[in-house]
Amino acid sequence: MSHKIIKNIGIVTFYPPMRTEFELFGVETFEKNGFNVFFIDISKILTPNLKYDPPVVNDKIVIKINKIRELYDILNQNNLIIVSAVYYTYKTLWLYRLYKKFNVPYIVFDISYHPSRTFESSQKSLQERIKRLNFRNLIIRLVNSNTFNQFLIKKADFALVPNYFSNILDPTIGKNTKILYTHHSDYDKYLANLDKKVSPENIIVFLDEYLPYHPDFQVMKSKPPVTPMNYYTSISRFFDKLEQKTMLQVVIAAHPRSARKNLFGDRKVIYNNTLELVRKSRLVVAHSSTALNFVALYKKPVIFMTTDEIIKTDHNNIIMNMAKCFNKIPINIDDETSIDMSDICSIDLEAYNNYLNNHVKIPGTPEINSWEMFIDCLNENHYI
Template identity: 30%
Template sequence: MRVIILDHEPFHDRKINHYFIDDFLSQGYEVEYWALCDILPYMKGAKFQYRGKRDFVNYIVSMNDLFARLALLDPNRDLLVVEIWFLFNTKDIFKKIESKGLKWIKIDYYLNPTKSLEPSTSLTSRFKGVQFKMVFNKLINWVFIRLLKHDYAVPNIFYLTGQSFEYAPKAREVVALDYFDVVEYNKKKNQPPPLAYSYVVFLDIMLLDHPDIDMLGKKNVISRSAYYIKMNEVFDKIERCTGLPVVIASHPKATYRDEFGKRLVISNKTAELVIHSAMVLTHGSLSISYALLSKKPILYIYLESFFLKDEFLQSIYEAMLLGKIHFGAEVISENFDCSLLNLEVNVERYNDYLSKYFCKKNHGIGNFNIVKNGILKLMNED
């Protein structure tokens, strides 16, 4: 049996865990990763600092190339894992998958955690401040997705995290998983601390350079130099208030030099850094899951001089306010008072939020086995 992953991003090593690639390979499955980043219209202009290569990775060069590859697939042995947006200008891909009789699944780790912190916005506000061409495309997609029937774009199985299905799209079956940070936390919670001293950790979201900004058609209005000057001033004050250094848990896709001054910047150690920290700072990283799991105080930071003057950044600020409602996080600007750093953790609210959006009920069965068993059942159906 062959598992073929259609993803809108270039390959990155994080995709190995996301799609259980090593697990499938170790059990005798064939695996292919088809990167569609070069051919999808909504990916045009997206900037990535990585473009991983492996024997199983293929970068698709055109729509004709993709359709030719799909035409060669066997519905009896090939299973698709699809991670592309369903839009008006991607509908033909889904139609091709349907016409071939191919079965496909979607694994969405981000839906529940993201939707639970997504401020509600009107259609008008979604289009505000966006160029005419972008407005037109958004309107077409909004009408297409919400007002027309498209059963050909319904996955056989939709996997999402947590026990709430309120945000689940139409699917033939919806199945719960643990968010992958839950799995990572359970592996690392008893490991020795990464640093020999107490510290506060900042969960970096690569705010200035994240490719999602381009994919969503947004323009980053923050001056790079002004942002880092302001953030380092905030960190200086937090260090004075707490007596603890701020350590940067770098976004895995970021490459930093001296943007945070002399502060320690650590990549690929986010779980360990959060688990052993005294406090967690962020603009809105989903890695707050580690803070929720390890019961650490969470402090959201927004900058009045930027966040309240731009629609996209204001939506991030509004998500922070939802975090305050859901699990009692504190929200501060650059003009905060030190007394706001004396945070207490509401364990009951933390656990309730985790169960709804991050953790499945049955912890005895791992995510890979849940996905594998679903695929096997699906492929044996006739």
Template identity: 25%
Template sequence: MRFNKIIYIRYIPLTAKVYKDFYMDEVEKAGIDIEYWDVSALFFKHSYDQEDSSFLTNTIKFDTYDEVEEAIVKVQPLADKLFVSIMTFEGRVLKLYKMFTKYNCILAVFGRNMLPLPAQNSKSIYCSIRNISFEKVKRFLNTRSIIRGKENGRIKLYDIMFLGGTEGWKGIGIINENDVSKAEVIKVNSDDYDNFLMLKGSKRIIDHDYILFLDEYLPLHPDTLLFGIKNVSEKQYYPELNKYFDRVEEQFGMPVIIAAHPKAVRYKNEDFFNGRKVFFEQTSQLTEHSYFVLAHDTTSINYAISFNKRLHFITSKNIYNEINMVHRNSANFADFLGCNLQWFDKNNPINLIEELPVENYQKYRNKFQTSCETENKLSKDVFIDFLKQYLAR
């Protein structure tokens, strides 16, 4: 066995999705011990009602860096322990990574679920300057420190990278291709591509034709509070969106249904979509049997691409003004995939593409979803096989 313990470390409490996406159950069943190190108290003063599913596995919560260091010392020898970081590599984690470097911990990271990113524009630069704060300046300085530390060898980078698609590494943080070349690279898939492999061919959930909207819980997403991100107003967003859905339904003669974001807890008790059907945790199945798919910039477009479904991207003046990055991501998706972008707050016909842009979709798969080696394999099997292998001595 190459490793006898996997230590996952993250600055957000354990969620059921992270437990699933990082194969914690499978690792334990393979006879490998795991621990989840919750260091959120070191980074954030409030939880903002984040899910805490720490009961799912052996979780240790830390209140100080001294406690983390004591825990590292306690799990020695470290040669057969793998630390899997579920954090972005940037200035915020500087102190933690100094500690990893001090003890030469074996570090791994998953670089997957990357998306095509738009170029920076003058509006976003202006917004960044306008929104400067002490915390942002501190983070910038820490980021500069972690870059210098990485370059001069004082900050340890990743020994092992599990990468989904040729561009997966770009989602890890402030690393470059040279950093990737120094790591042991294991090819995996994006989470959504794995779900596609597991769920394709599923029975229909709805027995009639429909159009699917991939919800992002835009006005109410808890991460906007946690990270201090500006958002749109729910009082404007949902009424405008529902009026657009009315026009979509009239033009195509079929209902719009909602694939709810996993964190959209208020949808379970409140009606935000004027009586339209809302489904949780069934996005893949709903996408497979949909007529076409509506979206902003959610990662769930991966399902539409995997199932070869036409995509139609939507934005609004409100989104453009308040959360411009969402607007630019949506426009960039449309351009990359050969689809159309529409302003849903304008009273125009829905200009859905007529034919699927096959070459664009395949290019996306290669860059962001999978590889020739793994397109028919599940990442969890690749991961477990890697952990169980023996190194030649």
């Protein structure tokens, strides 16, 4: 079967792209293989009131879209494939309708897969399920159903699937979609750093999630699970206790979207270097960050923590589920109970390995970058 030859890679994002997105979407890998790569930022359409303006990395390859019609000329290119980093929902149905209108080939992948999703459906009570059966959610279910959307959208040409639990892509996957089982993007970073030597340091790394201010809460129009004053007071007090107990220094692996300064007092805050920080640490502290993938890869002891505020929210379930993956129980850092170092420093290797196999890398997949796998797939299917 013949296909149009792909020369351009257009990456559609719902956030202004940052340095982490350049790595996540394999920009360097595509460019090394002769592709012209550019980002299509539709955040102004999806979230026009978003108060979030990250530092520009390379605005020469970022096209900011303000109106839907501005996409027409881009999608009408003959040698283009779209990497759709915007999930299919009732709010983005228009975008997937455009993919169909212009018959543009596109690829989907689970950009924000989180292991806690695998627990969600089993934990919802009958009462909770009934509560969700309102008109809006019935419309959402209808839009997501294959019976309905097979007439509305063109199914994806390719799907990069990081594990067997990922199902958020299902509405866009059809019988002709080429499914490529790869691994989590964090494993790509792990592979890229295999030959790099790192010396251990006497540090504890906190995997920051920017919980009080994360822009996702604006996008989803939901309330953060913590208030800034209470949250930063609690974790600062806990870090003081932890440093006294361990004689180690707490270093902050900053969330890539964090923009506010001086949130952690005098503690060192480091951006865009989470893998190396975890790798050389003695201990990791976290809520439910996907960067826990590095904890599993490098077999680091970990403390899961919650607070009095978080416990009252759904976010606590996410933390509980992540801790369960590592056979741990979260600590409520607002509880004055002393820290049990013997439990903290223990590692359940079976749990760590199960986590890797279930959520980070499907056993048997090639030990190469995910986007290299995709380029090989394009070649095998005569797109290049």
